[in-house]
Amino acid sequence: MGTRRDAMKVAAAGMLGLPIAARAGAGAAPSGVCAQPQSAAPQWAQGNEGQRKADLGDGRYLNPIISGDYPDPTVLKDGDDYYMTHSSFDAAPGLLIWHSRDLVNWRPLGPALNEPLGTGFAVDLVKHGGRYFIYIPFMKAPWSKGLKDFANIYVIHADSIEGPWSDPVDLGIGGLIDPGHVVGEDGQRYLFFNQGKRVRLRADGLATAGPVETVYEGWRYPDDWVTENYALEGPKLFRRGGWFYLVSAVGGTGGPPTGHMVVASRARSVNGPWEHCPHNPIQRTKDKSEMWWSRGHATCVEGPGGQWYMVYHGYENGYSTLGRQTLLEPIEWTVDGWFRAMGGDLSRPLPMPPGAAVAHGFARSDNFAAASLGTRWSLYGSAPDEAGRVRYDSGALVLAGKGSGPANCSPLTQNVGDRSYEFSVELELVGEVTGGLLLFFNDRLFLGMGIDGTRMTSYRGGKASYWPEPAPPARKMHMRVVNQAQIVTFYYSLDGKNWTRHGVRSEVSGYNANTIDDLLSLRPALFAAGPGAVRFRNFRYRALP
Structure with missing residues (x-):
């Protein structure tokens, strides 16, 4: 210590x-609250x-x-x-x-x-x-x-x-x-x-x-x-x-x-x-x-x-x-x-207050060329000795598996603040592992997709869904999640060009603190569960209108 x-x-x-x-408007700001109709978006x-x-x-x-x-x-x-x-x-x-x-x-x-x-x-x-x-x-x-x-x-x-x-x-x-x-x-x-x-x-x-x-x-x-x-x-x-x-x-x-x-x-x-x-x-x-x-x-x-x-x-x-x-x-x-x-x-x-403006925020996309833990990404609920689960290798983030699924694997998450957005990633399974892409609130509430090389598992409401999505067996896959004003759609692809829309859409406004009694947020996550590892490449984030 x-x-x-x-x-x-x-x-x-x-x-x-x-x-x-x-x-967002013309003219100099008056002293006090700027005029804008209360109903204006x-x-x-x-x-x-x-x-x-x-x-x-x-x-x-x-x-x-x-x-x-x-x-x-x-x-x-x-x-x-x-x-x-x-x-x-x-x-x-x-x-x-x-x-x-x-x-x-x-x-x-x-x-x-x-x-x-x-x-x-x-x-x-x-x-x-x-x-x-x-x-x-x-x-x-x-x-x-x-x-x-x-x-x-x-x-x-x-x-x-x-x-x-x-x-x-x-x-x-x-x-x-x-x-x-x-x-x-x-x-x-x-x-x-x-x-x-x-x-x-x-x-x-x-x-x-x-x-x-x-x-x-x-x-x-x-x-x-x-x-x-x-x-x-x-x-x-x-x-x-x-x-x-x-x-x-x-x-x-x-x-x-x-x-x-x-x-x-x-x-x-x-x-x-x-x-x-x-x-x-x-x-x-x-x-x-x-x-x-x-x-x-x-x-x-x-x-x-x-x-x-x-x-x-x-x-x-x-x-x-x-x-x-x-x-x-x-x-x-x-x-x-x-x-x-x-x-x-x-x-x-x-x-605006006076003062020099610094460059605000940071890009949410990640080519995994350099580590950004603690700024862009963080592990959820991981013990202090688990930092070694994340390593960077030739433009890829390699996440070692843990647990049996999203609920107990300490996924890698990042905060986002847009009302509508999409994000995607390429993933490859290494060994006996399940990996995928989530919208993650906490270990009791999440949704997303995961593959284990033989089938795709869908997750909704913090558990594996009964929905048998007919995705092809694969150890490499591209996945994309679109959250358009809290209507969430999943997509997957074998080549990153031809995309298949997942058969189920979700309305996620209820994925919040008052539902689950935990003061967190719904955010993108990468997960790896099991004794193997998942190699992630080219995480891309984009805000939507």
Whole structure:
């Protein structure tokens, strides 16, 4: 646990591609919310491979700033630079760090966590004393060792944001989640948690210096509001104008669209007493007709030029399959020292913050010429000793088999954020193995195709389907999946030119967190099950209109 990791490498230029600017309207952006009819269909700019891009190229941006399943954002302002990471749950590698200079365009740097100890989520990225820290709650995974409670809090640290990052250090805190770091007026370091709990840290931030105590009672909404549950969580703290501000999430992160919300409290001392904002909630979805649902878990940050923003997550109305996406909303400070949200329901473009734009995002296609684990791809639910299952060989990705099928093979997945898209791959079986292409939510919910050399197995609803697709026996095959506004069609081919449409189509809007009670997303996946391996070539992704 004490050894240092290899330094993270900045994503290769071939992965990033070049964004293609597209105008969504004419004229300069007015100050405040840009006029656009509420009923108008959103029009995103296009980035790599047609993926939607927030920066419209005309002085405005349209949420999300990062599309796809990037929840629980934590944002660090470091001079003129901004860094962000998100919950990565069962992904290995995990905790992809992003860099921006304008809060809208973000480029990936690489993963901070190569070997998760369990399910990692709702972290806090901070800088103190010239060193970077990420405080991480880990929940138990089937293979995890040493985790005794519902969640254990660990920390990793680095002298550079690009690493190398340390191995996780156990803080000895169990049963709490959602750490939020702050330095008090006394110069002491503290971590706040869900349920209004707090602990003092040692000066180096790598151990506790006192007991866990309750120091905050959250703001309560009216009992007749329709939420998932109260769930006081996600504390993020900052200091401004002689006040400590404590921004929390209440209402539950899933469930009814009107549940999750952003609330704020403040105090002159980190020890309280805390007073609640008179216009709580700062942000909340009020009606299911709005474009973004379940908005919460906000980090407040001063943007370039002095304008403040909240960065938080939300589900897209009608596309919960994409997971909780990263949203950016301007806030204004009132004369009495509170702040208000200024973006409305975020269905309309907003003025771009000033600042230089970095190349946004990365290409989802992969010719497997170089490794991109932790940026483009990650293994789902894999134990730390499984990294060797993935290797690169002469323009191919070779995935060693595991388990007996998609449910227990730890497939290779990647997040996507488009409403409609298609992806394809060539695959070849090596030895006794079943391999194929999936849309994968978790080990209980997926759909796709797999071959074992003698027949094709279809998967729907998280299991092998009764449908006997009459695909020819083959050890090499091209496969393609088309997700057109949540209507999914499969295709297969022996030569990559003559394609056969699979006999069954699927409607997949129900493949979401409220169905399966897991906060993930439906995403492309490559799988290999059994004692052999599968050689994959030429993964191609394309957004569709």
